[in-house]
Amino acid sequence: xxxxxxxxxxxxxxxxxxxxxxxxxxxxxxxxxxxxxxxxxxxxxxxxxxxxxxxxxxxxxxxxxxxxxxxxxxxxxxxxxxxxxxxxxxxxxxxxxxxxxxxxxxxxxxxxxxxxxxxxxxxxxxxxxxxxxxxxxxxxxxxxxxxxxxxxxxxxxxxxxxxxxxxxxxxxxxxxxxxxxxxxxxxxxxxxxxxxxxxxxxxxxxxxxxxxxxxxxxxxxxxxxxxxxxxxxxxxxxxxxxxxxxxxx
Numbered sequence: 027x028x029x030x031x032x033x034x035x036x037x038x039x040x041x042x043x044x045x046x047x048x049x050x051x052x053x054x055x056x057x058x059x060x061x062x063x064x065x066x067x068x069x070x071x072x073x074x075x076x077x078x079x080x081x082x083x084x085x086x087x088x089x090x091x092x093x094x095x096x097x098x099x100x101x102x103x104x105x106x107x108x109x110x111x112x113x114x115x116x117x118x119x120x121x122x123x124x125x126x127x128x129x130x131x132x133x134x135x136x137x138x139x140x141x142x143x144x145x146x147x148x149x150x151x152x153x154x155x156x157x158x159x160x161x162x163x164x165x166x167x168x169x170x171x172x173x174x175x176x177x178x179x180x181x182x183x184x185x186x187x188x189x190x191x192x193x194x195x196x197x198x199x200x201x202x203x204x205x206x207x208x209x210x211x212x213x214x215x216x217x218x219x220x221x222x223x224x225x226x227x228x229x230x231x232x233x234x235x236x237x238x239x240x241x242x243x244x245x246x247x248x249x250x251x252x253x254x255x256x257x258x259x260x261x262x263x264x265x266x267x268x269x270x271x272x273x274x275x
Contacts, residue, residue, distance in 0.1 A: 083252050084137075088130035088146040089245030092206075095123025095153055096238040103231035112160040120157035124150055141199070145192055152185055172224075179221035186214040201262025202244040209236030 098118050101107045107115075127150030134143035159178055189211040196203035213233025220227050247259035 082133075083248055084130040084133035084146075085142060086245040086249040087133075088127045088142070088150075089206075089241045089248070091123045091126035091130070092149070093238045093241045093245070095119055096234040096241070100231045100234040100238065103227040103234070113164055116157040116160040119153050119160070124154035124157060126150070127153065141192075141195060148185075148188060152181070155181065175221055179218050182214050182218045182221070186211060186218065189214060195268070197266040198264045198268040200264060202240045202247075203261075204265060205240045206237055206244065209233050209240070213237060 095118075098115055102111070102115065127146045129150075131143045131146030131148075131150055134146060156178070159175070163174065189207055193204055193207040193211060196207050210233075213230055213236075216225075216227075216229040216233055219225050220230055243259070244261055247261050250258045
């Protein structure tokens with residue numbers, strides 16, 4: 027089918043193809059253009075100029091829940107709440123620092139954050155275990171609860187080693203994370219001493235206070251900096267860079 031000629035500058039088109047394209051001119055006329063006169067490249071190159079930025083960071087959820095869990099235990103260790111209130115502590119330890127940190131850890135997996143997912147999931151499991159231990163102590167028919175609590179002391183030894191390893195790794199992140207993990211290690215050490223020797227729990231409470239304050243600050247800093255897309259609260263530069271210089275680029 028032959029093409030048509032219009033004022034818009036199209037030259038006469040002759041083509042026998044049955045497949046034709048339609049174009050609307052500026053004056054509203056419809057013309058048919060044979061595909062043979064339209065140059066189509068053999069290969070197409072697609073270039074991505076920008077990638078949408080994912081702003082959601084589950085880190086503040088894990089850090090705020092850690093702060094709440096520390097406050098619950100710290101209040102008991104300082105004597106602000108009754109020592110017999112294990113039943114009232116258990117749900118707060120299970121739901122907030124336990125479930126919330128596990129959730130934050132799973133979300134960090136999707137963000138491919140190995141350090142964050144590793145820390146939140148492992149510590150979240152610890153909080154759930156502590157809450158379950160409280161419930162078992164109250165309703166599990168335990169004859170000697172102090173003796174049975176030594177199981178928790180053994181678990182804390184493993185977590186102490188884990189926390190020291192994380193502390194070393196966190197030196198390559200910023201300033202606040204090593205502070206948090208340093209106080210976590212101290213609190214675990216004092217808790218081990220308290221469980222096995224009966225020493226006062228005041229040092230444990232001091233360590234938990236040292237965890238809660240920087241955890242609250244860091245969580246708020248991450249949330250505010252991510253929301254504002256700029257540095258509002260500074261968390262400090264890495265103390266030690268573990269990545270070699272030739273791999274930073």
